[in-house]
Amino acid sequence: MRVINLPFNFKVEQNMKKLLNYISVLGIALAFTACENDLEKVTYNVESTKAAVLATPATTSYVLESRYSENTAFTLEWTAPDFGYDAIVTTTIDFDLAGNDFANAIQLASVSTATSQEITIGTLNANILTLLRTYGIEEDFSARDFEIRLSSSISEAANPLLSNVLTLNITPYSADIQYPEVYAVGDYSGWGWDTAQSLFSFSEDAVNFEGIIDFGENKGKGFKLTGDTNWDNGNWGLDGSAAAPEAEAPSIQLINDGGSGNIACYSHRYYRFQFNNSTLLLTNNLSFDALFLVGSASGLTWDTSKPENEMQFDPERQRFYIDYTFAANDEIKFLTDNGTWFGGTSDGGLNTQDNIKIATAGSYRIYVNLNNSSNMTYELNDEDYGAE
Structure with a gap:
């Protein structure tokens, strides 16, 4: 057996390396402990704090329009929160459907020292549609109540200060393609x-x-x-x-x-x-000057002789509409007062002269969109029948 005698200084070096390793491990452990202790120390005296107070906007009811998506819907203003000492505060603007205790709140914005924030129409509308999907609500673009509050925090380890809650009534718009x-x-x-x-x-x-x-x-x-x-x-x-x-x-x-x-x-x-x-x-x-629903259904004729069958025009959606009740296999078309006919196909197209056959009896709101001459359309909507 071959014996190798190590020099003395090699043994010292080995012992020193072990000692340094022990010190490094101990240092890391102490650092983690210090971090945990720091989080525990980031707190405040509840009795000396003041939550932010949201001012009520001049208007609390809004009808949003896509054409103004880059404009400001409203500006929120508030008094600054106070944690009793000079702390670095992050304030988020929480937004949710009313009555849900902010269970699925979306953050409209996050600020540090500011005490006001503009919310654009486009941002507001996009977040409303996200909330509707979150709650499984069909996007029917009706007016609903939404709630806004401020949540001010100095640390994840400390409970945030919550402001008063504002309730706003907002009507969103469709997120369909927004054409130039x-x-x-x-x-x-x-x-x-x-x-x-x-x-x-x-x-x-x-x-x-x-x-x-x-x-x-x-x-x-x-x-x-x-x-x-x-x-x-x-x-x-x-x-x-x-x-x-x-x-x-x-x-x-x-x-x-x-x-x-x-x-x-x-x-x-x-x-x-x-x-x-x-x-x-x-x-x-x-x-x-007028567009009529015409056809074989009870109460209809194939001409424009009945003024009660004239369709109304929605200037917001720029489309015509009328409510009517049909039997199965009734047939319809649309006719202007000066003799232009519009027939269609079962898939909603309105670019033929064919009669449109009603497949299922029922009461419908009929929509007609003539804006795009290459893709005119109609829709039979039973849910919108009788709607305001």
Whole structure:
């Protein structure tokens, strides 16, 4: 057997390494203990604290619209929370359906030193739709009560201070595709954008736009087109130096100018206009004064002789609707007062002259959307029958 004699200094080095390893392990253990102790120490005296106090907004009822998604829905303001000493505070804005004790609360925002926060319409709407899905509620876009509170915290180890609770009544909008749009602003909308209707770029090229406009009782009193809810991004109207357009002109060449004239040569109630914001050509694609439900069902005729069968127009969704009760195998179509027919297929398309057969007897709200000339649609909705 071969014996190897190790030098003395090698043994010392080995012993030192063992000692250093023991010290390292002990140091890590002490560090963890210190961290745990620090978390336990991050606390406050409840008697010396004050939770944030949310101020009630001037308005507590909101109807959200997709066209204003980047605008501010409301601004929350509050007094700063006080933990009794100079602490670093994180405050979250909790948002939930009313009556659920914030069980599935969503954080609208998180701030440190701020005592106010703007909430945009788009952010608010997206979070509402998330909450509805969380609670298994169908997105019917009706008004509901929601609650907001502030949760202020200095550490995960300490209970947060909770503010008072605000209740807001909010009507969301559909999260369907939001097409680029231009606005038809005119006498019918009081020359404002709140009630102005739109032409949409269904191809999403932001060049070609189309849609049904209901001028109501103010037909023929003038309108212009704008690219935004102001006059700074497209102000499209008539060229005053050119010949005035003929009545019911098939198309009009517009100009983009603050001094452009009002378009006042169209005297029907409903128009489907097409607009190209590159060539600035406005085209009158369809015009009429009323749309009727016609067919073989009891109470219907195949003409426009019954005023009670005239469809109403929803200016928010820009679509027609009427409530009606059918028997199985009844057949229907849609007919304008000036003789334009719209028939369809069983899948909801409205681009043929075929009669639409009612498969199941019942009471329905019938929706008709004529905005997109390449994809007109109808819908039979039994849940919306009789709705306000």
